[in-house]
Amino acid sequence: MSAAVAIVSPFFFEVGNLSVFYARTYSAFTGRMFWGEVIKMMMRIGIESLPIVISVTAFVGLNIVVQGYQMMRLLGAQDMVGMFLAMAAVRELAPILAAALVGAKAGCGMASELGTMRIREQIDALEVMSVDPYRFLIAPRVIAAIAMGPLITIVALWSCIAAGYLAAVYQFDLNGSLFLSEVFRFITPRDLLNVLLKSGAFAAVCFPIVCYAGFYAEGGARGVGDATNRAIVWGAIGIVTINAVLTAIMY
Amino acid sequence: MFGRVSEFFLVATRGFVHGREYLLQTVPLTLHLIGRCVIPVMAVNFGLGVAISIQAGSVFAIFSADTLLGGLTGLMIFRELGPVIAAVLISAQGGTSTATELGAMRIKEEIDALELIAIDPMHMLVLPRILAFVIAAPILNFIACILGMTGGYGAAMVQDLVSSGAYSESFFTFMTQMDLWNGTLKTTIFGFIIGVLGTYYGFYATGGAEGVGRSANQAVVQSIVAVLIANYFITTLFFGAVGS
Numbered sequence: 001m002s003a004a005v006a007i008v009s010p011f012f013f014e015v016g017n018l019s020v021f022y023a024r025t026y027s028a029f030t031g032r033m034f035w036g037e038v039i040k041m042m043m044r045i046g047i048e049s050l051p052i053v054i055s056v057t058a059f060v061g062l063n064i065v066v067q068g069y070q071m072m073r074l075l076g077a078q079d080m081v082g083m084f085l086a087m088a089a090v091r092e093l094a095p096i097l098a099a100a101l102v103g104a105k106a107g108c109g110m111a112s113e114l115g116t117m118r119i120r121e122q123i124d125a126l127e128v129m130s131v132d133p134y135r136f137l138i139a140p141r142v143i144a145a146i147a148m149g150p151l152i153t154i155v156a157l158w159s160c161i162a163a164g165y166l167a168a169v170y171q172f173d174l175n176g177s178l179f180l181s182e183v184f185r186f187i188t189p190r191d192l193l194n195v196l197l198k199s200g201a202f203a204a205v206c207f208p209i210v211c212y213a214g215f216y217a218e219g220g221a222r223g224v225g226d227a228t229n230r231a232i233v234w235g236a237i238g239i240v241t242i243n244a245v246l247t248a249i250m251y
Numbered sequence: 252m253f254g255r256v257s258e259f260f261l262v263a264t265r266g267f268v269h270g271r272e273y274l275l276q277t278v279p280l281t282l283h284l285i286g287r288c289v290i291p292v293m294a295v296n297f298g299l300g301v302a303i304s305i306q307a308g309s310v311f312a313i314f315s316a317d318t319l320l321g322g323l324t325g326l327m328i329f330r331e332l333g334p335v336i337a338a339v340l341i342s343a344q345g346g347t348s349t350a351t352e353l354g355a356m357r358i359k360e361e362i363d364a365l366e367l368i369a370i371d372p373m374h375m376l377v378l379p380r381i382l383a384f385v386i387a388a389p390i391l392n393f394i395a396c397i398l399g400m401t402g403g404y405g406a407a408m409v410q411d412l413v414s415s416g417a418y419s420e421s422f423f424t425f426m427t428q429m430d431l432w433n434g435t436l437k438t439t440i441f442g443f444i445i446g447v448l449g450t451y452y453g454f455y456a457t458g459g460a461e462g463v464g465r466s467a468n469q470a471v472v473q474s475i476v477a478v479l480i481a482n483y484f485i486t487t488l489f490f491g492a493v494g495s
Binding site: 052055056059060062063066067069070071074075077083084087088091092100101104105108109111112113115116119120171220221222223224225226227228229232233236237240241243244247248251 | 291294295298299301302303305306310314316319326327330331339340343344347348350351354355358359406425459460462463464465466467468471475480482483486487
């Protein structure tokens with residue numbers, strides 16, 4: 001019995017602590033906002049994440065076409081590979097990958113930054129000066145992520161499709177215009193709206209988790225690294241769980 | 252950058268000759284790594300299997316090829332998503348924790364202390380960790396694929412997309428042993444990439460607590476980028492031929 005309590009109670013402690021964190025973060029959205037911080041964070045998220053988002057999604061686009069070609073060949077429908085790319089990239093992979101990469105690059109960076117501030121007692125210093133750390137540190141980051149997430153996802157989408165076009169035309173000798181018409185036939189405005197909603201939801205739910213991991217770092221240099229680790233793992237699990245739920249609702 | 256990492260690895264491989272007494276450490280490190288990574292890998296792949304199954308179900312309804320759902324979901328998960336997602340999570344969980352561990356040792360000057368007592372940290376710390384990643388990655392990939400299929404099968408049953416018999420029949424029709432070996436080879440290479448980059452960034456961490464966080468961040472970002480780029484080339488090697 002006591003062993004079970006020892007395993008379960010830290011879990012409930014974390015869940016409760018995280019809920020309080022969410023409540024404080026979102027209640028800091030009302031009232032005064034540090035817009036300068038928001039702009040700074042938006043620039044940081046965008047500039048840090050864009051290079052890796054573009055390069056990684058380009059390779060994923062190439063890869064989807066190679067796999068999709070082989071799979072569609074089983075059905076005897078090689079020309080439909082454009083449809084496969086549109087479905088796989090637009091509906092699932094571009095939002096997940098963009099969110100995961102923004103989480104890994106900017107999110108992890110912010111977790112380790114907040115962790116360092118906690119270790120060096122800068123967050124306590126803010127509280128002493130009666131600056132609400134949720135209002136000054138967390139809320140701008142979350143707002144910036146909610147604003148930038150969908151934009152980065154759109155960039156990821158286009159880089160995915162452009163790279164897929166290259167693979168289809170130059171690696172498999174498919175007809176380029178036929179490929180593109182297949183792609184655009186299967187991207188509807190509703191799909192794009194769903195993508196934007198998805199990536200906004202990822203940012204709104206998972207970015208506070210990432211900040212939470214950094215905000216409560218403890219234990220010196222090792223603790224900052226552990227906070228970074230927790231941030232990315234919890235963020236990834238959160239993204240995929242929300243994705244499964246949203247996919248089930250949307251389609 | 253590439254040259255430095257290669258040099259780092261080549262120096263570490265000298266441990267096969269000069270540091271043989273530390274190679275046995277690979278076993279506990281591997282078990283530790285699998286234990287750390289297994290829950291995130293399972294959770295994420297299950298969720299992804301559910302999403303893939305729902306999406307693929309809506310696509311195959313267009314072809315009225317619902318009975319192929321099991322087979323094609325299986326191909327997608329075993330060939331592509333299982334290995335890649337497992338690798339991303341191994342680098343998120345295992346890569347960062349290795350970078351953190353070695354980075355903290357570097358910051359606290361424990362690595363210098365090892366050198367001082369004439370123990371080569373490359374042999375004692377780095378090589379067993381790289382080997383642990385190489386061994387653990389295919390095992391985790393196998394677990395990931397099975398959980399992905401469980402999620403896919405569960406979603407197909409709950410949403411009533413296809414009958415259970417048709418699902419498993421098409422799965423066993425499409426899957427070949429080749430797909431399993433392809434995933435194993437892929438994740439072995441991914442594990443190697445993650446292990447080398449994780450230890451490299453941890454080993455050369457500088458700048459206090461902030462530096463440890465930065466090296467963990469660098470390790471995960473660089474290894475995800477490297478893994479996904481390597482993935483394209485391995486896939487092309489296996490499936491890229493037009494007429495194959």
